[in-house]
Amino acid sequence: MIEFATLLERLAFTPSRNMKLALLKEYFSMAPDPDRGYALAAMAGSLSFAAAKPAMLRALAMERIDPELFTWSYDYVGDLAETVALIWRRETPDQDTPAAPGLAEVVHTLERLPKTDVPDVVREWLDACDASSRYALLKLITGSLRVGASARLAKTALAELASVAADDIEEVWHGLEAPYGPLFAWIEGKGPKPDAKDAPVFRPPMLAQPLENVDLTAFNPGEWRAEWKWDGIRVQLVSTPQGERVYTRTAEDIGKAFPDVLATMQDLGSRVVLDGELLVVQGGIVAPFAELQQRLNRKSPTASMLRDMPAGIRLYDILFEDGEDLRSLPFDIRRQRLESWFSRLNPPRMALSELIAFQNFDDLAKLRENARSEGIEGLMLKKADSPYVPGRPRGPWWKWKREPLTVDAIVMYAQRGHGKRSSFYSDYTFGLWRTVDGERELVPIGKAYSGFTDEELKFLDKWVRDHTTKRFGPVREVAHGLVLEIAFDAAQYSKRHKSGVALRFPRVARIRRDKPVEDADTLEAFIRAFL
Amino acid sequence: MEWLELKPEGLFCAPGAFYIDPLQPVAHAVITHGHSDHARPGHDLVTATPETLAIMRLRMGEDRAGQSQQALGYGDVISIGEVRLWLAPAGHVLGSAQVVMEYRGQRAVVSGDYKRALDPTCEPFEVVPCDLFVTEATFGLPVFRLPDPAHEIAKLLHDVCLFPERTHVVGCYALGKCQRLIALLRDGGYHEPLWLHGALLPMCNLYESFGIPLGDLRSATAAEKGEMRGGIVLAPPSAIADRWARRLPDPVVCLASGWMHVRQRAKAHGVELPVVISDHADWDALLETCQATGAKEIWVTHGREDALIYALGKMQIRGRALRLLGYEEEDEQAEQGASA
Structure with a gap:
């Protein structure tokens, strides 16, 4: 328990991914079995208990501390578990301390302990x-255990220990259970690679590189296939004899949030692994991302959400069919297999991602710029002979996003960043002009913390420090004196901001030191242009 | 105890006509220790330990540290009018003292700030039996049961081993915490050079001049960036996450403070590695000390006095809150002015 607690504490305070990785590797190589397996389960979110209620904690604490003192302390600390942890005092502090229980001991004990015995233990x-x-x-x-490391990061740590790719861990992961004995045996070279058999495991997806600094004239159009890049989330649908799953591209199982998709898979009863885009589709029309976001925000949807925001899938690829691994086949062949599977089963909720016919890349560029409809982010270019390779290989697949939209906004607030940026004001809230009762005022429309170079960051940091007018804890309000050109992918209505609008993926495109703040954009013009 | 009274200037001993740690300039001040909220400039006569006087001269300059200074070693008794007065170690920082006063058969002890935990850089706290004990209550809540400092040092050193390519920068106050941290690191077996922010060096030199060895100390400000990689840098809390820290290669931000015991406090400071080391008495030490003095009456100068007075009441000890404004929490502001 002590090692696990130390790890938890350290992870909670460390923003850096590399540090977290180092801490996880140290823990996994030092901690014994099966403790480390349960720690891994905790990170994967599969270790959940409700053995004790807050009232029980409070009652236990009252045995050792005066209620008044407890109340003052709880008020100060603000967290019940932390208050009890800090305030607890051994009844007989002079005696030898009994050994702290191991994580596995705690898990095993709680699994079989009658509820009435829990307080004593x-x-x-x-x-x-x-x-x-x-x-x-x-x-x-x-x-209510929260671990400051994702399952993916824990798997990456294990992969680094074993000198294998994190994707190799993913391929077996979903066939395993806590405390993951065979997994640890494998990564330490003491056992064979666990066999996923018929389990609905996740297959690491193939991702595309952004098409930047690439000379398209060197490409032979005949060797390339084009598809729309849909603005949903990339998913993998898995159906095996042992069950169905919906995974995100980071191996998160989101089936519970999308029972409509799972039900479709069950009804089909076809053993496949499909790659596609999850969208909300209303009457054949792809809804704005905001609607999908609402479904993603919920662990399980309400009946009205299922009715009003039905999930749909645009199919990109097929990875497995009836146990046959298709990933090494060329794209064109897999596409044929996908089309024939689709026409055979005619699956509801699903549609094939359309292949866009084109003669040359100039035509395609025009198509891309004119495609301003909801749900399309740009184009995908896929080499006709490309096998399905996990990861983000450079060359076979390109994502060719639309040029971003831009708006000239004014910096209003700034906040320091995290980790390496903790000494820099690197998060900027920006706003647009609005006229209310003849008075011009600024209303915030978003926040950006990327897009600038190191040199620009230094400039922005100094500018913020030199133009601070007020401080609210970590936030600085600044004089309205600097215009930023903000790039973003889409605009939508939102109740979150006072302005009533929100941006998707805003980032700083340019610092407009040349532009007077009076000439920055207005909210009215913004809404006219983008909504 | 009628002969000690609370005035706007601070705690006043009427029969001796002197103040203890006054907040405003007065004719005669007895100073418990050198922190800037207790030792303020501009008094006519200052009575304190030789160490505290030296600290005051260093921090505020010869001319502002009292027009005349009266050095008083621990246990040396003087008479001021009808009041017999001596200083007893408080264990807080170098030279820190409790002010012991006797008048017409009664004894009062004003402890200033104090602690009971291990500190190789100053005399340990001495329990002086008394009728009235005046205490602080910085950590006056039972959640403040602070860990063994050696454990915290081991945690820091383990982290330094684990991340040899990064630089650990530890925020600590210029007077007391800094030198104690250095001494604890040395006791913990760390004998590498320590890199110090410019604001910390003069006080370390002063400690060494009083015979407290701190080992190899170097200026972080003058160092090459690469030299400090893998090392430990000490700096005032205000500098650790600000522009000054940019000179450090890939810093791990640590803060040495008792407040780090509570997660939200540590989070709010943006600290990566909280080091729970305090120069104040924790909850258990406050209660033990109040009891050990045998005092029937306890006055609480500053801190979280409600819980302490309540707990003393349960032990049949009468407590009174003085609510002396101007004595600050162990927090950045207390040190910034003096150490900048």
């Missing part, structure tokens, strides 16, 4: 633990 554990382990223990048993 937890009290013993609290006595045996230090403050940091008590915190981890209480968070764990109340089902």
